[in-house]
Amino acid sequence: MGMAAADAQFHVLAVDDSLIDRKLIERLLKTSSFQVTTVDSGSKALEFLGWHDDDDDVDVDVDDDERNNSNEAFVSPKNHQEVEVNLVITDYCMPGMTGYDLLKKMKESAFLRNIPVVIMSSENVPSRINRCLEEGAEEFILKPVRLSDVNKLRPHIMKSKSICKDIIQKPENQEKQDNNESTETQLQSQSQPQQTSQSNNNSSNKRKSMDEGLSPDRTRPRYNDMTVMSN
Amino acid sequence: SPSSNTLITGLSAWQVNSCVLITSASYKLKEKKSFCTCKEICKKEFDCVVGTEERERERERETADVVKQLQRQFIDFSTSLYREGFVDDQFAQLQKLQDDSNPDFVVEVVSLFFDDSEKLVKNLAVALEQQVVDYKQVDANVHQLKGSSSSIGAKRVKDVCVVFRSFCESENHEGCLRCLQQVSHENSLLKNKLQTLFRLEQQILAAGGTVPVLE
Numbered sequence: 001m002g003m004a005a006a007d008a009q010f011h012v013l014a015v016d017d018s019l020i021d022r023k024l025i026e027r028l029l030k031t032s033s034f035q036v037t038t039v040d041s042g043s044k045a046l047e048f049l050g051w052h053d054d055d056d057d058v059d060v061d062v063d064d065d066e067r068n069n070s071n072e073a074f075v076s077p078k079n080h081q082e083v084e085v086n087l088v089i090t091d092y093c094m095p096g097m098t099g100y101d102l103l104k105k106m107k108e109s110a111f112l113r114n115i116p117v118v119i120m121s122s123e124n125v126p127s128r129i130n131r132c133l134e135e136g137a138e139e140f141i142l143k144p145v146r147l148s149d150v151n152k153l154r155p156h157i158m159k160s161k162s163i164c165k166d167i168i169q170k171p172e173n174q175e176k177q178d179n180n181e182s183t184e185t186q187l188q189s190q191s192q193p194q195q196t197s198q199s200n201n202n203s204s205n206k207r208k209s210m211d212e213g214l215s216p217d218r219t220r221p222r223y224n225d226m227t228v229m230s231n
Numbered sequence: 232s233p234s235s236n237t238l239i240t241g242l243s244a245w246q247v248n249s250c251v252l253i254t255s256a257s258y259k260l261k262e263k264k265s266f267c268t269c270k271e272i273c274k275k276e277f278d279c280v281v282g283t284e285e286r287e288r289e290r291e292r293e294t295a296d297v298v299k300q301l302q303r304q305f306i307d308f309s310t311s312l313y314r315e316g317f318v319d320d321q322f323a324q325l326q327k328l329q330d331d332s333n334p335d336f337v338v339e340v341v342s343l344f345f346d347d348s349e350k351l352v353k354n355l356a357v358a359l360e361q362q363v364v365d366y367k368q369v370d371a372n373v374h375q376l377k378g379s380s381s382s383i384g385a386k387r388v389k390d391v392c393v394v395f396r397s398f399c400e401s402e403n404h405e406g407c408l409r410c411l412q413q414v415s416h417e418n419s420l421l422k423n424k425l426q427t428l429f430r431l432e433q434q435i436l437a438a439g440g441t442v443p444v445l446e
Contacts, residue, residue: 020343020379027328027336093374122378144321144382147328 011035015090042097092121298440322384370399
């Protein structure tokens with residue numbers, strides 16, 4: 001597979017309006033060998049990610065030599081992200097922009113949609129959880145967050161990196177996607193590594209298995225768009 | 232020949248004692264330091280190797296006893312905090328996150344908590360004093376307190392917040408006031424308890440021991 005070693009330093013952006021929770025999540029992430037940046041609002045998060053208001057649905061059609069890995073949102077000439085962010089973990093309840101709003105904005109942006117997003121909340125509200133998962137969150141974690149929760153983050157990063165590596169390694173099948181439509185498509189079972197299966201087997205109420213009809217590795221419509229299709 | 236003040240090593244206590252009596256030209260007695268305590272027979276004032284070692288061992292034994300005693304106190308006190316519901320497992324999680332590279336993590340987070348909780352209690356008092364109480368505002372503050380108390384494992388404080396929120400929802404002024412009083416009380420209690428805990432930790436470390444980890 002030629003994956004970067006599992007102990008590569010990944011960069012997580014943590015978003016929470018509570019100072020205590022920011023301190024806690026920072027410590028948890030650093031203990032798990034992540035690089036961490038914390039911000040106290042959704043708008044600061046977007047700013048850090050280099051998002052601009054006019055960039056919704058920008059087509060990701062840029063020169064190959066500028067893009068070496070499309071899950072790293074640094075591509076478009078209009079946007080400039082100083083640092084690569086591999087995952088965003090955000091609180092749900094925040095004044096102004098909620099975690100859900102942030103998630104939505106990220107998924108609407110072709111520039112940011114590939115960054116995995118995890119939502120945290122102190123409240124176990126099933127409708128809230130489902131809403132977030134349906135909008136494309138990788139995981140929903142109940143607060144208080146612990147080390148075991150943080151250990152679940154790495155597979156999400158690895159998964160998104162592996163999908164993009166598949167694309168890059170097969171240039172003849174590479175499709176520059178029109179990102180307006182997300183169609184439900186069958187995934188070829190051989191294209192997904194098994195490494196994420198552990199995260200799929202969580203039976204906790206925290207996660208909803210969305211695509212039961214597809215291969216064991218959990219997929220989301222958006223990733224399906226980008227997956228190599230071989231006939 | 233050895234320089235002055237050389238301690239005679241490699242000899243048995245008796246030999247050392249005997250050597251002193253020799254007081255040969257090639258040795259000088261050390262500056263008066265303390266009486267050798269290894270053997271009665273040795274009346275000279277010098278630093279007998281054995282005496283020094285014995286004194287050292289005695290000191291170590293005393294210190295070790297002190298450390299053990301403090302560690303026992305620490306364990307008993309910690310256990311009582313959990314048993315009495317002052318803290319829950321989340322507090323243990325915090326302690327697990329502390330290490331040599333972040334030796335003050337727990338104290339820092341706990342300080343942040345008390346800064347925050349004391350401020351919130353003040354805000355709540357003001358909010359509940361108003362002619363027309365804004366229960367949404369009260370609830371928002373309680374929600375914040377509930378969140379941070381939960382994050383550090385402050386169980387009793389968090390539990391009061393849960394009840395507090397339901398009184399906010401039903402806009403029960405009396406209930407809210409009671410809860411405010413309770414939450415303030417629990418907050419103070421916890422602060423004292425944790426200060427005691429941290430003090431014990433410091434004493435153990437100062438005595439050269441390690442802080443026990445509760446399982």
